[in-house]
Amino acid sequence: xxxxxxxxxxxxxxxTWIANRxxxxxxxxxxxxxxxxxxxxxxxxxxxEVVEANIHDEATLAGLMRxxxxxxxxxxxxxxxxxxxxxxxxxxxxxxELPRKIVAAMKEAGVRRLVxxxxxxxxxxxxxxxxxxxxxxxxxVMAAAGELDVTVFRPSVIFGIGDNFLNTFAKVFKLAxxxxxxxxxxxxxxxxxxxxxxxxxxxxxxxxxxxxxxxLCGPKVYTLRELVEYVRELxxxxxxxxxxxxxxxxxxxxxxxxxxxxxxxxPDNLRSMxxxxxxxxxxxxxxxxxxxxxxxxxxxxxxxxxxxAKLDDFxxxxxx
Numbered sequence: 321x322x323x324x325x326x327x328x329x330x331x332x333x334x335x336t337w338i339a340n341r342x343x344x345x346x347x348x349x350x351x352x353x354x355x356x357x358x359x360x361x362x363x364x365x366x367x368x369e370v371v372e373a374n375i376h377d378e379a380t381l382a383g384l385m386r387x388x389x390x391x392x393x394x395x396x397x398x399x400x401x402x403x404x405x406x407x408x409x410x411x412x413x414x415x416x417e418l419p420r421k422i423v424a425a426m427k428e429a430g431v432r433r434l435v436x437x438x439x440x441x442x443x444x445x446x447x448x449x450x451x452x453x454x455x456x457x458x459x460x461v462m463a464a465a466g467e468l469d470v471t472v473f474r475p476s477v478i479f480g481i482g483d484n485f486l487n488t489f490a491k492v493f494k495l496a497x498x499x500x501x502x503x504x505x506x507x508x509x510x511x512x513x514x515x516x517x518x519x520x521x522x523x524x525x526x527x528x529x530x531x532x533x534x535x536l537c538g539p540k541v542y543t544l545r546e547l548v549e550y551v552r553e554l555x556x557x558x559x560x561x562x563x564x565x566x567x568x569x570x571x572x573x574x575x576x577x578x579x580x581x582x583x584x585x586x587p588d589n590l591r592s593m594x595x596x597x598x599x600x601x602x603x604x605x606x607x608x609x610x611x612x613x614x615x616x617x618x619x620x621x622x623x624x625x626x627x628x629a630k631l632d633d634f635x636x637x638x639x640x
Contacts, residue, residue: 322389322433322524324348328375328422329394331359333482334437337517338392343368345521352384376413378421385429390524392435393422393461399578399586400449407449407456415453416460423464432469435520436461440476440509440535441595448591462533471529473520473606475536476597479614480513481621488584489551490622493560499552500563501585502570504545507596509537515611528607535603538611544593550614554623 325342329335330351342349343365352373353359359370373380375395385391395414402408407415419436426434438461442454461470479486492499516536523529542550548562565573571587578586599605 324389326388326391327351335394336361337513338520339368341517341521382425385425385431388431390433394437399583407453411449411453415457419457419460434468435471438472438474440474440597447594448588450592465531469530471523472533473536475516476509476511478513479510486551489548490555493555493557498561502565503593504564506544506593507541507598509541509598510614511536511538512612512617519606534606535599537599539613541598
């Protein structure tokens with residue numbers, strides 16, 4: 321029985337949801353963070369302990385493993401300013417070297433259960449640094465199956481309250497007179513963060529999921545243009561135009577935005593969009609998977625809805 325979980329990447333968007341779900345299930349959760357004071361939402365959760373630690377330090381990581389029954393790894397980065405082939409140092413550290421260190425530390429500590437977040441389209445030979453590094457990390461984790469009880473999840477782009485996906489579109493519409501971007505025909509199959517959190521927690525007690533790799537996708541495929549136009553409608557900006565940039569201008573735009581401290585877009589993101597972010601023909605679906613439609617959730621945090629509707633959404637995400 322899983323009573324103690326080490327949640328790596330627990331201070332992020334998805335991690336906070338998973339921490340909440342684990343807390344509700346009565347599981348003791350340890351979340352390492354470089355800055356404990358930035359994790360107020362998790363600190364307030366019952367049975368959740370946030371500790372200051374550098375998980376990239378092998379000795380520190382080994383110490384965190386003591387007394388744990390399972391490890392959930394959510395660590396990932398979307399951008400790396402050290403762009404090179406096959407991937408930069410930032411992608412390597414987060415997506416490749418850290419999974420290798422986690423596997424080694426778990427073997428040393430005798431912790432067997434590992435749940436790992438990969439990405440839809442992850443492939444060591446992929447079209448972007450992000451997808452190549454994610455693919456390498458996934459391969460390292462799957463290679464440990466047998467010695468460790470491994471489950472891998474490959475989610476599509478994740479949406480929900482606090483996301484950096486649909487909310488980014490909403491911010492552009494708020495600040496700019498129009499929306500201009502490349503890759504408008506790229507396809508996505510967005511999945512709600514609550515559904516992702518649910519299966520990460522559920523699989524811990526389901527031994528049939530060991531050694532398996534699951535794709536987590538929403539019920540509907542959209543083009544990027546369709547998603548942008550839907551956010552435009554929800555935010556009451558129907559008067560603002562959506563313009564598609566040519567590849568040249570799209571990469572120029574991405575290169576400029578990439579220079580920002582917290583870039584909303586990078587050239588590598590555009591390269592990732594060369595592959596549709598949708599379920600593969602041979603992908604495996606999690607047992608009983610029944611994800612919420614985008615249209616059932618997005619209006620509650622993007623649209624001009626009444627306070628009660630927003631309260632209902634918070635109750636839904638809290639499982640009440």
